[in-house]
Every structure is written in C-alpha cells, then in structure tokens.
Amino acid sequence: MTELSLRLAVSLAQIAAVMGIVMLTVMILTLAERKVLGWMQDRMGPMEVGPYGILQPIADGLKLFFKEDIVPAGANKAMFTLAPILAMVPAMIGFAVIPFGPALTVDVFGITIKPFVISDINIGILYILAFTSIGAYGIILGGWSSNSKYSLLGGLRSAAQVISYELNVGLAIIGVLLLAGSLSLVTITEAQAGGFWHWFIWGARPDGYFPIHTQIFAFVVFVISAVAETNRVPFDLPEAESELVAGFFTEYSGMRFAFFFIAEYANMVLVSCVAASLFLGGWNAPYPGTILGYIGLEQLAWVENVAWFTFKVYLFLFLFFWLRATLPRLRYDQLMRFGWKVMLPIALANIVVTAITAYFFPR
C-alpha cells in the first residue's frame, strides 16, 4: 500500500509540475502574442505594466478574476457553467502523454519513474485526439446555452469546423504511425533519433540520408488543420469579431471567459507539442547525440534535449502569431471547401504513398 501511495504522490507531483509549466507558458503566450503582433504591425505592444510591459499577463489575470460574473437572461445556467470546464479540461489533460525529454528512468525510494512524461500509455496519440475532440463540446454548449444568436452561430460554425478538420489531423498522422509502428509518443520520438534527416518530416531510413519516407505533405496538412482546430486566424470563424462580436463566448465574462481563453492557448501549446513530437523529432537534437554528452556530461544531456523540445514548441507558437499577423480570415464556404477538397485528398494520398514506400523499403 505504501508503494501505491508513493506512486500516487510522484504522479501528482508530475501533474502539478506539468500544469504549472503549461499555465506559465499560457501566461507568456498572452504577452508574447501581443508583443509579436505589435512588432509586426510596427507598434510597441503593451508597455505600461512593469518594465517593458512584462507584467501585463498578471494585470490581465487580476482583472478577469475580479470582473463581475454575468449570466445572461434566459441562459441555461447548468450548461453555461459546464461549457468553460468542458473546454478547459480536455486542453489540459492531453499533456499527460507528451514526452518533454528523453525517456530515461529514475529510481526514487524503490519505484521506477519516468521524469519527463507523466504516463507513457501505448495509445498516446489516440488519447490526445480523443480529448481534443471533446474540447468541441465546450464551444458548442457555450454557444447554445448563452441564449444569444451570435453565440449560437459561433457554436454551430465551430462544430462543423472541428469535425471537418479533426479528420485531417487524424489522417495526417497515419503516415508517421506507419513508419514508427507505434501509437506511443515516446516510441515515435525515439524512432527519430540520430540527426534531423531521421525526423519524420525528412524521413530518411535509419541507415541512410535519402528522404524516402518523407512526411512533409502530412506535416503541412497537420499544421494547417491544427490551426483550424484551435480556432486561430485565419480559421477563427467561430469567434470572428467583425461578424459575430466574439462568437461562442460573446456572453461570457470574468473567470468563465478566462477559462475559454486559457483553453485556446493551452490547445495551441498542445498541438505544438504534438507536431514537434511527431514530425520534428521531439526532444532529439538536429545532430546525432547531444553536445553535453560528447564533452562528458552524459548526466546533463537531458537539459539539452528539453531545450530542443522547448525551442521547437516555441517555433510553432511563433508560427501561430505570424499567421495571425499575416493572413485574412477565410470565408465559411472557402473553409469547408479547403478542408474537404484540398486537405483531405492530400492526407489520403500521403497514406497511400507512405504505405507503398514503407512496404518496399521497410525501416
């Protein structure tokens, strides 16, 4: 029984650490987005709170915390309360299977733990897909329960959009799963060790350099569909401010609004983590091994691995900001046509091609 309680304590500590890091990243992102957008539009961004505006997220958080909590007349109270929770929980829960660093094991008080992944389950990527699809309920219910036409229209758009693009996300990763032969993110990342030419975006076999199994098309489909699934510009139709005020969370205020907001940013971090793990080698450096390992600091090699993972994730997050600053919003029919008539055939063709090359040139 003591072993069970010890395992529980270790797991809870890991969960607390990951949650803390994710929330901190979300805080940084809210500031970084405004700063990056500001620079791209030749502005300064927030400058008032703290030196160079770096305390802005804390001020925003305090403001949302003390705002009046308004429930609109005629709203369905139970669903109105449930919706932000249903949006936030799936966004947070997916991080349980993300490997942030190398798959080493540490013995603590006689039990073996993996410090950089909370739970290495054998269906890791399916688990993430399952819970991101649940995130749509928060948006749909939030839109329906607000008793407002803007919210309802935002919720409806979101439902159609999430279903359409979820399919493309699922099909885009199949090539990677074929090559890695596993659904566990830890195993998939380990299969890409030994230099950037082994990452699945390039797709060289373990003994060569030629990109025979390249997943670059799947990568493009995945990134575009991921932007669509997180409701970000240019696919932000569910919350298009020029048409629908703020879409499905028009009627929300205070902490309930903050929950939707955090969920959106946490989802961005999550899809960035998944993209980095599946296509860009996760915590593997773009050269074989690690520099710290070569100079004799093998015990500290994980620092380098975690740094590379963080770098790749932030690269994706920068891409989100970049897209927002660059592209105008798609029209609704363009969005649907693009998803079903462009992305879907590319993803399907990628599966066929990858299956054929993987059969004739097995890894």
Next chain:
Amino acid sequence: MEQAFFFYFAFVIAAASVLVIAVRNPIYSAMALLVMFFHVAGLYVTLHAEFLAAVQIIVYAGAILVLYLFVVMLLNMRQDDRYHRQWPMAAAVGMTLFIEAVILTAMKGWTAPTVATGRETAVGEAGNTEAIGDVLYSTYLFPFEVASLILLVAMIGAIILAKKDPEAVNSEG
C-alpha cells in the same frame, strides 16, 4: 478493486442510458449520452482494450454525438414531447424483452465467466492495437470488407439524396 470499477462503470452506464431517453431536453439527453460513452470507454480500459477505448471516444463522442448536437441546435426543439407520447408502445416492447431475458436466464442459469484462452493471453503480449489489426485483416477480413462496402454505399446514398438537381441549381443561380 477491478470489480469495484466494473460495478461503478456498469451502474453509470445503466443510469445514463435511462437518462438519455427520460429527460425532456434533447441537449441534456446528448450530455447523458456523452457520460455513457465515457464510461463504456472506461469499461474497455479495465479490460485492457485501450485502443477500443480511444476509438470509442473519438468516433462516438468526438464525431457522432457532435453531429447530433449540431442537428439538435439547428432544430432548436427545446421541449419536444413527440417522443414521449410513444411510451405505451415502448413499455410493451420493453416488457416483452425483459420477460424474455428473465425466462432465458431462468432456463440456462448463470454461467461463470470464461477463463482467458491462449489466444487472449497472446493478445496481451503483442499489444492490443497490433492484435486488433492482425485479427481484422486475417480472421475477420470478409466481415470487415462487407462492413466497409455497406458504409461506402450509405455514403454514396447520402450524397445522392443531399445533392440538388444540377439544372435546378443553375436556374436558381
């Protein structure tokens, strides 16, 4: 421990299923159905069928139920009593099935759960995702292909039903 989990999941599945058809608001029905799907997935996890559990949530909760909600929201039938007028019929069918189950149980008696065979043990070692793929494309290849064909036919049928007459569209536009 495992039994406790089983009874928890079984109880919630039964209770949520009753709620799905008992509550009047279709959105609450859908939510009860969501709870039920999650607990069925939990049941799969206790059976070490993690792949099935994930697919259960992705397909049913993530796609089909979202589609239901979509339709329900479009129709906006807040208090639709139509389906609750069918209860005499439903009671008749339900009673028949219940009596049938009781008679069958009484005739056969309770059987002990079957012990895992060699095949099931082998599944545990290979990983259940590989095992399902293996079985699906060898032993059950024919039923699998038939199911795919039926789905394809249903898909084409849906497209033909939904597609407008091209000439009518032309005259409109």
